[in-house]
Structure formats: C-alpha cells, structure tokens
Amino acid sequence: MYSACHLTSFCYGVVDSKNDQLVFGFRAESFDRIHVTISPSLKASIDLKTIRKATQESKTVDVYIGNSLDLPLIDRKRLFNVIDKYSEELMEKHSNLNWMDVSPVLSHQTWLEETPCIVIYCSCKGIRPLDEEVFPRELDGVKVDVREGFCSLFSVTDPKEYNDPLRTGISIGGKEMEGCGSLGTFVHEAEDKKSVGFLTCQHVFSSPEIGKSVVQPSLDHYKSNTDPEKTICGKIRSMCMKPVEYNGKEIGVDVAYVAIDNRIPKEFEFPDIPESMITEHLQQNPRRMGQPILHLDNNHIGLTIYKLGQATGLTKGTLGAVRALVNFGMDERFKNVYQVSNKDKAAAEPGDSGCSVFIANKNTLSVIGLLLGGTGDCKTFFVIPIGAALQALEPKLEIHEFSSVNHPHGGACTSSSDTDASTSETAHPTQLSKSVSPFSGKK
Template sequence: MCPCVVIHCRVKGIVPFGESPFPTKIGEFPVDVREGYCDFASNQDKLQLGQKIGPMNTQFDFGTLGGFVDLPGSRKGFITCAHVVCPNDILQNGNVQNFVENNEVMIADKSITTQREPVGMVKKAAFQFGEETQVSVDAALIELCSRFPESGNFAIDWTQDNKEKIRKMGFSETNVPTFSNGETTSISSDNIRNDLIKCGAATGLTLGRLRSMETHAFIVNKDVKFSDNVCKFYHQMEVIPLVYPSDNFTVKSFPPFITHGDSGSFVFMIVHNSPVILKCVGLAVAVTSYGSCLMTPVDKVLSALGLPSDCLMKFNPSEAAFNTSNGQGGVSEETLTRLLQRMQSNISQELAALEDNINSRTAELAGRVSMIEQEMEEQRKESRILSWFNSLCSIM
C-alpha cells in the first residue's frame, strides 16, 4: 500500500467559485480526497415540529412541540399543552399562570438524554376546564432561548420500518409534509372531510379525519383523567384515525391518531396534495381509550394565550434551506441534498402533469380528426349521389 495525502471536504465534485481544484499530487505523494468533516459534540440541531420536549427537572414526562410562533421584539416561541409543562396539582387548582409567573419553568429537548441546557422557558399557560359555556383550553407558550428553527420541517423518523408507514400515507423522503406557510383555517362544511395530519413525539406522523355528520363536526364534552383527578373538557372536536381498506388491522391492533406523549401536537388539514399544503386547525390535548384525539380549535388556543391569529411562524422553504449554514456561511450537504431532492420531486410532478395534459390533448385532437374525416366522407357520399342524380336528369 502506497502512502498518500488525505484531504477531507464536505461534498466531492463541487469547486466553489474563485477556488482551484485540489491537487492530484503533493510532492511525490498522491492526494486522496474524501468526504468528511468534524463538528463539536454539543447538539446544535435546530428544533423541529413534533419534537419531544418537557420540563428539565423531570426524567420521564414529555410531550410534543406543536408549532412555532413569532413574538414581539423579534422573539420566537412554540406552543404545547399546559399539562406537559405544569405539575398536576397546579393544573387542578387552576392557577397555572400564577405558577408560571412565579417559577422559571425551563423546557428541554427530551429526545436527547444528555441535554443539560434548556431550549426555552414557559411564559404563559392556560388550563381552562369545567365551564359549560366556554371552549376548554389546555395550552402553554414557551419562549425560545436556543436552537431557533429555520424551517417548517417535522421531526420524522426515517428508519426502514417507518419509511413503509410514511410511504402508505403518500409521502416519501423526497415528498415530505412541511408547515411553512404559517396559515390557519377553521372547520367548515367545505373542508370537513379533508384529511388531517399530526406529528407527535410518540407516534410520529399519523392521518385522521374529524368525527362528523354530513356537513358539521361533532362537538364533544368529555371527562379527561390525569393522575388521580378528572376534569371536564367542553366544546372539543374529535379526530379519529384514518385507515384505508387495504390495511389489515384488527380491533386490537387499530392504530391510534395520538397516544400518550403526543399531547401538544398541532393538527393540520391537508388542503392540497401535490404539492402538500397544510393549514393548522387545532391542538391535540387528550387521547381516548379507542385511539381518537380531543382537539381544541387553534383560534381558541391562540386567544387563550393572548396571541394574534397570524402569529404562527412562516418559512420560505428555499430561503430556509439556503440559510442552514455549515458554520462558515456555506450550505450544509444535508440541506443541499434535501433541497435538490425537493426540486427533483417538483420537476417530476410537473413533467408528469405535462405528460398527462399532452396525452389528453392528443386524444382530444385524434377524436376531432376522426370526426372531421367522417364528415368529409359523408360529404363525398352526398357529392357522388348528387352527381349521379344530375347525370340521370340530363339523360332524361
């Protein structure tokens, strides 16, 4: 084996403007260029929707990061459930905001077992229940202090088993659902049968639909149990898991829309399939024994937290991708790959649509040509008959 000089770079085959290619030899030694890099071992990944979060001073309790919000003064935050970040006795007494104001409730990323630094602090909480004339709300606002988001991507597990599950939903690594527009929508007779989607810390991506009758959603009032206590939640909507006829599930293996640990997930409506466009409709707060979800409408959640209706964070997918730096003002390999995959997917979809349109127009034109040919043949027949009749008349 001959000795060589090894040079590492992030991406082979790309030479930045103004720079020269690596040399093939340094002195008498050949150069071997390899892809690789070295980072500090601290976690610097940006937060994502659906991530596992919880109070720093607890080892096992966790919930889900629902959605990001813009706060005054260029500050950033996210929303989850109050019962994810506040103790049960505080919830039962109904003084959650007083507890938040008098205690620094720090929130950590629970997906990292060695996490020692908080990602944010609880600034406001609402746990309103038991009032029959009001919509019950279980929500908390956390102001971020680190790992600020740069995209509306979901924290999706791309292990091999999960890939198949996500593929059945109609998504893939090159066609992933994201929430970048920051838009909300209300449930109406026009969209009541649209599919819903959520990304939870426990169950990941799941699809569902509103429990409804004809043109309106069922409004449910249910007793919700937490610890040894029970509270009544009024005027909630119920999301049931979506299962396709081809799925071979038994009653016992029926997949839930949410489970314990998914509390705090934002629930999104799929308003367009290709490309996937989502709008937020609510916050997942509780799970039933049969796998459905109690969802509080998003407008009630924002109002209870004193937030404007247009506060959900907006991301430009392409700009967010190019702002993901490798620490030196460049674009990371992972981000560049994801962006190129998305561009390839969009181009493929546009080409497929163009091909379908061409095929449709070709068939339409072929039909018209056939009709014209038939009409011309009819005219030729009429012309021959008329000529024969004139000839006959001249003889007579």
C-alpha cells in the same frame, strides 16, 4: 372505605341497572393493591377495572367492522349534528359519560345490528351513578348504543432524542418537572417577530409556572448526561387551562407558550420519518407552513387530518365532531374540541400531548390545533382548536411560517402579513378536500 391504587385512581358509588344493587367501582391506569372495608349490613358488590383494558364488546365490534364497513359521509354528518345538539346536556346529566361517537353497527348482548347509530362511551356499562338517570335509547329517532371507553391526556414519561435545531413533533418536558409531551407548532410574537417559541399543552408539565425552564428531550431521557443544562431550550412565557369564549362558543383550552432562546430553527424541518410512513401518507414535499385554520365546522366532517407527535410519529385520521365534549375524569372536561379518528390503527398515544395537528394542501401545511388526549384504544384523539389557543395567550402570537424560496428543504420566516392569526375565517371545504401534500423525512 379505603383504596390504595398504583397511579391515578378513583372510586365512586353506582347502581347496577339490572339488579338495582349498590356497586363500588374502581378505575385506574393499573392496580398495585386495593383494600376495601364495607359494613356487613351494606349489600354491595365491587367492580374493578383498569382503563386500558379493551372490553370484549369493543373487540367484537372492531373485528366486525374491519376495513370494509363504514358510515357514508352524509350519515356521519347527520349523526354528528345530533350529537352536537345533545352532547352538552347529556354530559351535564351523566358523570359516567366520557365522549360520544357514531358507528355503523349497534351492539346487542349476543349480536350486532347493521344500522347507523350514536355511541355513548361511559366508564362502566350496566351500572349508573347514584341519583342519575339511565342513558337515552334514542336521540331524534337515532338509536343509541352504550359501550365502555376511557379518555386520558396524552402526556407521558417517554422522551426521545436530542434535536438541534428544534423540530415540531419532538419530545419536550419541564426542567425539574415530571412528564413529557410533544413540541407543537412554532410561533412568534406579533409585536416582535424575532421572538420565536412554540406551543404545547400545559398539562405536559406537572407543575408549570411562568418562567420555568423547558427541556428537550425530557430530563428522564437525558439524566445520564453530565451536563443536563444543555437540554434547556426555553422558558414558559404564558399558559392557559380553562374555557375561553371564541367564535361564539365556549371552548376548553389547555395550552402553553414556550419562548425559546437556543436551537431556534431557521428552516422548515421535521424529525426523521421512516420512508414507509412517507410513502403511505404523503406524496410531495410541502414548501412551507401556511396560515392556520382557525375554525372548522360540521361541513368539514370527513376531512383528512394529520398529526406529528413524539410517541407515534406521523399518523392520519378523519375529522369527526367539531364540537365534541370529552370527559377525562377528575373534573377534566373540555367543550367544543375537535374529534379525529382512525378506525384501522392507533392515531395517537400517550406522549403525543401538545403536538401539532394539521391539514395539508398542495404546497403548505395548515395547523388546526394541538392534540389534547385520546381514547383508551388510541384510535381517537381530541384537538384544541388553534384559534382558541392563540386567543387565550398573552402576548399575541402568530404561527411561524417557513418559506422554501431559497431553500429547497425549508426556508426563512415569511413576512408578517402571511402569519396574521387574528382573522377568524372558516376553512373552505373545496380547499381542504384537495389531495394532501407530504414532506420529506430528511433532517
């Protein structure tokens, strides 16, 4: 059997759960052409679907839930605790499982039942891989709904404009490397605080190597310029794409540290943000970047989370599972990452990979992690905890803070005692539940 698909694709043999018939399933971003040869003696059917296409079931559920129907926080915490208990075991048993979530409605074939339930999102509903069991119908007495849904890493070739100085949330890419993502949080080396750089995801770069140059924006955007060397902003100093042990858990990490040698920011600045976005999400101008929140737990489910990426700008969502398991396909599975969702509209899109994800207190922003990727409907994204990301890199790094003592719209770096990221404290719920603080859209 042979398949020729546009972009990344994969094929697998599965069994139709209802008809007990062999099915060949194809999944891809999009299809150019496919040629399949099957022996006449083999009774089988073909299932072909692009991963970006939302199912009618998903559309029906979204319309039904709308803006008014949601789970109470106590039910969300209870159901996410059940997910936390079984997700790793289920992910090992079911290669078709991509991620798990909660929902206020259970979807039946022709109607929707209003009841708290756990949702299993799989690559193809109704068929199962060979030699695998069917999904459970209940977990600890909680009903389980099965829906189709896909996840993908959110890097893309869609760069934005040149920024001087560099700012968080802008487009970056690799010199002579395809793809781009977002500049995450600024850091400095613990032993040499003048050595400034930033974090992003390693998968943002198609073929990363230590010492390779990083550009802002990506070369695809800047290719018409007569001096492409001008876009170089630093070099990859350290990177990691593997699970690490952190805070007693194995956490999937995908991170790169880029040491920068030009366009170094001296003040706490963000790219221009539309006034409507500031009015909608934020209320005051934060004074500085605060200490990172190295660890969150299930007590923080329901917390408001922000992210600033080059594809979708500033968006917010709600913290769901803090130990989510996610399957991006092609053996790209990540354990114990954060899950953030916005049921009303897109929270992140391709191109936001590597961007900073944070909470906002009265006068500071506190990074909780880096955006890894998200679901096909772009309403849910997954976050690498910042504590695990920092631990995975050498040399030891600290979040680079900015103070506005002498600068009303930003400021110089704070002292080293303010930026120590070596402690492993958990954010206190009462601190994180305060009203979030905004920042201006000025450069």
